[in-house]
Amino acid sequence: METDPVAVAERPAPTSPDATASQVVIETRNLSKIYRDFWGRKKVQALNSLDIEIRQGEIFGLLGPNGSGKSTTIKLILGLLFPTSGRVLVFDKDASETSKNERVGYLPEESYLYKFLTAEETLDFYGRLFNMSAADRQRRVDELIKMVGLERARYRQLREFSKGMTRRVGLAQALINDPDLILLDEPTTGLDPIGTREMKDLILSLRDAGKTILLCSHQLADVQDVCDRVAILHQGELKELGRVEDLLKVQDVTEVHARGLSEQAKAEIADVIRRHGGQLQSMDNPTTTMEDLFLNIVRESEERPGHRRAAALPPDASGNPPASGNPPANPAALPPSAESPADRSSKSSGDAPS
Amino acid sequence: MTLQPEDFWSFSEWLLRPGAFLESALLQGVALLILAVLLGLVIGYIVSAVRYGPGEAFYAVAGVLRDLFTRDLPGTAPRRVYALARLAFKEAIRRRILFVIGLFAVGLLLAGWYLDPTSDDPARLYISFVLTATNYLILMLALFISCFSLPADIKSRTIYTIVTKPVRATEIVLGRIFGFTAVGTLLLVPMGLLSYLFVTRGLDHTHTVASIEELGDGRFVGETSYDRFHRHEFTIDAEGNGLAESERGHRHVVTKVGDEFIVGDPEGALRARVPQYGGLQFLNRQGLPDTQGIDVGYEHIRGGYGSGGLSRFIGRTIGPRRIEHGYIEGGTLCAAIFTFDEITPDKYPDGLPLEMKLRVFRTYKGDIVTGVRGTVTVRNPQNQAIESEPFPFVAQEYQVDETELPIEFDGTAGGESRTLNLFEDLVDENGHVEIVVRCSDPGQYLGLTQGDVYLRPRESTFGWNMTKAYFSIWLQMVMVIAFGVMFSTTLSGPVAMIATFVLVLLGFSAESVYDTRYYIDRGQTMGGGPIESLIRTFRQDAMTVELDIQSTPLKIIQGIDSVAVYTLDAVVTSLPNLPKMLGTAEYVASGFDVFGALLLRHTVTTLGYFILACFIGYFFLKTREIAA
Structure with missing residues (x-):
């Protein structure tokens, strides 16, 4: 957790200071998505010619109001949707390839989990989906349950969980495979301020551990606090792309913070x-x-x-x-x-x- | 139960049909597979051509195929399949699907009130009731659990967390099918146990001795008490052992212990005969060989088209194949000659246990009490001059006639009468023996088919036979689940259910479709196709009258009808023959061991459709935009 205000504003890109030199994790090329109705008629242009590159070790934020194409972008990256034109490459593989998911963790907008499973069963189930051995699963489930603070709710069915608790399980399942790329769709919605803070701290610590994180949000405060770079979308178009401090810094203003001055x-x-x-x-x-x-x-x-x-x-x-x-x-x-x-x-x- | 020619096929005969390869199941399966692949490619290409344009579509289709063979099939991991199957299983269990067992038990209890206790053959009634009830109940359950789960996951978006893991579409489809199969098995096993108890306990009863009369020589005759709407007469020999007359398909052992008479438990009600069938050759009235017996004009049952396989579909064989009873007339040279092979002393140490289910056709009333008489003669197939004296019998209609031919009996060998030994004189060096059935009452007829006269070398247990019937139900369940999951990968829950239901329904009515087509092929007026029969319904025209419509509209109507019927024919030909699988219940109800070859056929068929459904489901899921 950053405690020094100055450090937040001026922190260097953590794992690799030179962002351009580091490896590209997600690349979208001229990515467009048009939603059509049953008869193939165009309903809405959800995304128009998006070109972004997300590099290893950065926290990339997708920003925009509701309906701006953030979720569509994430779903295209995950292969949940097929692009109308253009391509998405994740770890240099096409997004439609299942094998890329070995290195990806995804926290959906709401935690779409099986309500009839307990927290432990849920994590164990997702662990199995990564073909993890029983011992690995056991260890990883213990770690994650401790990390998200659900030790006491471990054997309870998710249907009894509060929204915040469900969110934690959702986060834990996204991390079950120790992913290199983590996609977070509205990570702080439904969380109380403490939860939000913890989520942000977690995102930063994941980044410090060398993970690449893509998050989308319409809560500006989230994005501003944690993101290294942001892309601002509006009506499917990319409006702005750059480093947060560059976007937020007012170049000709100096701020002085001091204590104990007469x-x-x-x-x-x-x-x-x-x-x-x-x-x-x-x-x-x-x-x-x-x-x-x-x-x-x-x-x-x-x-x-x-x-x-x-x-x-x-x-x-x-x-x-x-x-x-x-x-x-x-x-x-x-x-x-x-x-x-x-x-x-x-x-x-x-x-x-x- | 009348066995059809195809029931006698061994597994390999069914699979390959030597001599008639067009009828072979293998050919049909391969043709279906090729057709499915071609259809899949064409539809896939058209759909992606609409989406991406004709050039891209080619790559898209090729890409999906490449993915299947290079990535998804090799990448399919048992652990993931197991995890997904376990999930589907847990889901069904936590939705309290097991309540159905309780419901089933209550249903059985209620059924006890309604099953007619005065029936001639209560065992058949009880067995066919439980088996049919379980069968339909399980198929319905399979329909419900398999069709709604995947669409619900897609709707609630829980599928997002699955497909964003390295989970292959193959694994999702397989996992569901396996999971639901496990649920169905969990339901089927207790149902089977309950049914078994219901049948065995339901038929169990005993009598007391109501009246007894001593004959002079230490023997007794008597009558049991009237219980369960019947009583038995019995005789007891000098040693104190007796057997009651068969009544309602069973009999009791009656023993004399001291001065007490004890009536035992019912015997012979629940059987599983393992028959050995022979080849059948008729002789006509002049004593000349004939493939069929006399047709008494009593039954012309259509059906049995299905066994023709592709050969029927392409029109190489036409017509029903349902077997009819051949009749032999009494007082003529008519005979039915059965040739049995593999007759060895090891197999039949005590003689030949011969069983017959004969029909009787009377041209005059005759002596209705004693019934129509006939004879059985054992003959050497190579030297027909060696034959036994005729064993007389009285045909028992609607029951199985059981006789045991001894090893040594009187007979003639080349005009000389002497005692013959079954294995030394009558069985030839190939192990064959002939049994000749004749009718002795002039002007009366005995009717039989190949399956109606058989040897019964051994008996299986009723419990094992029930198990086999339940296995057949299980196979049908797997098939329905596979189809349900296949449809649910692309359709919403209710639509998938209706689609599966229609598939099952079409499978059940296949023979009617074949029948309609048969008459269209032959140009015979028999109701016609869908439009024509609709018109007949409104005009209240009978099926066989010429339709009184101008010739041009009639031609158009019949043209459309033919297209419809031929299309339907193609569809139902490619569907599983569920009535055949349902038919195993009839074996158990009739007291016959379910043939291993039949069960193996069903198993292989199920496996084939299972694989087909998996592939189709895979392509549906793979090409689907999950989040759309």
Whole structure:
């Protein structure tokens, strides 16, 4: 988990800094898909001449509003749909080849699992589909159940599961074969903020382990937090493609984060900026995101169960930085917040009533 | 049960039909396979030509074929098939399909009320009831479980998580079929056990002695009590052993122990005779060889076309092949000569157990109480001057006549009367012996077919015979499951079910289609094809009258009808002969051991259709856009 805000914005491409040199995992060439009705009449152009390359070790995000062709792209890559024209190559094999699936993991939009199986049976079943031996399956199922935190629900049928738990089983089944390429369709839908955070952490750790990840989402925050590169689709057309930080960075704005400065020091810094011809847009305690706030509240309440009296907190009690923080999405878009949310976010200082 | 000529075929005769290869099952199977492949290629090409254009379509079809042989068949892993089969099995079990067994048990209990206890042959009634009930129930279940699972998975998209694993289409199809077969087996086994108990317990009864009378020489005659709507008369010899008269297809042993008379359990109701059939040759009234007996105009049953195989389909053999009873007239030189081979002392140490199921045709009423009489003569096939004295018998209609011909008996050898030994005098060096059946009452006729006079070297057990009948049901179930899964790879659940059902229905009505075609071929007015018979229905015209329509419309109607009937003929010719498989129940009900050759034929046929269904299902699934 990234804790340094700067590191998130400027983290290098993890396994291979030079993305162009690394191996291409997914390649789409002039990929188009037209949905037709029974009589062969054209209903909708779901995807139009998509050309993308996804390289090994990157997290690639497909972004776009509903109906923009994200899911269609993923289904074409998986061979669940056949392209109307163009090709998809996965590990240099045609998408229609079953053998490519040996190295692929797929988490569908909703967890389409067999409700009459227990969590363990589900994973064991998918393990068998990879022709894994009994010992391998046993080991892998144990690992994955622990990883997604379902030890206590191991022998329960999926029909009794909450949505979040089903999602975890879905994720575990996608990873059963320790895949090199992982396709995640809307990975965070249906997850609570903790689940979302954990999912994102997991995606990052998978990437750090050398996996290639393709995810599609319409939740911008997800994509922005974890993706190395994104493609933005709209109405089946590729609108934008590039590295996240390049897309989000506002080149002519500098953001300064510091702690413990006196008013005098702040004035001096403002002075420095002015002296170098810069224009001070704002100098403020940085805002945090709603997500961080929620996470801190939950974390605190787990440490000290009971009613939380936020009003009793001294405004400047902040001693700790947010345990997990991300920079605001776009510095230029920061609201000059007068009533600093950071005060509230920093309640984890240990002053909470016991 | 009248055995048809094809029932006597051994497995290899059925498979290859030496001398009539056009009728062979192998040829039919190969032709069907080639036809399926050609049809598949053409349809596949047309469909992909519409999708991708004529040039691309060629590569698409070739690609699918290449995938099958280079990737999917070699890549098919037993572990994945097993996993998918287990899943299908679990799914059915967790949907509480096993309740059906309870339902079946309740059905049996209710049936006990309705099966007619005063029937002449309760065993036949009980056995054919349980077997037919199980058969239809299992086929219906097979239809339901096999057609809905795959479409449900596709609809709920759980299939996404399967096909994005390295799972081949072959494995999905095989897994389903195996899984559902396992479910069906799990249902069939308890059903079979329940049926067995129902039949054996249902027929079990005993009597007490109602009246007894001592004859002077230490023997007794008496009558049992009236139970289960019948009673037996019995005699007991001086040693105290007796046998009751056969009644309702069974008899009881009655023994005298001290002063007590004990009536034993029913015997002979549940049998599994293992017959040895012989060749049949008729002699006509003048004593000259004839292939058929006298036709008494009593029965002209059409049917049996199916055994003609492709030879019928292409019109090389025409006409029904159903066997008719040949009759022999009493008081003439008429005779039916059966030649049995492999007659050895090892096989028949105590003589020849001869059994006959004869029909009687009376030209006058005669003595209705004693019945029509006949004789059986044992003769040496090579030297016909050596023959036994005639053994007289009285034909028992609708029952099996059982006699045991002894090893030594009186006879004539070249005009000289002496005691003959069966194996030394009458069986020739090839192990053959002739048995000649004649009718002794002038003007009366005895009717028989090849299967009606046989030797019974041994007896199998009823339980084993039931097992074989259930195996035949099991085979039909596998076939229906395979077809159901095949259709469910491309159709939605209800449509797949209807398609499978229609297939089964057509298989059952194959003979009617052949019959219709037979009359069209012969130009005989017999109702005509679908449109013509519809018109007849509305006009209330009988089947055999000329249709009173102008000749041009009539020609058009009959033209369309012929196309329809010929097409239907082609379709049903390529479908499994389910009535034949259902027919094994008749063997068990009649107390005959189900022939091994017959079961082997059914097994091979099932295997053939199973493979065909797998391939078709594979191509359907492979060329289908799962997420569309």
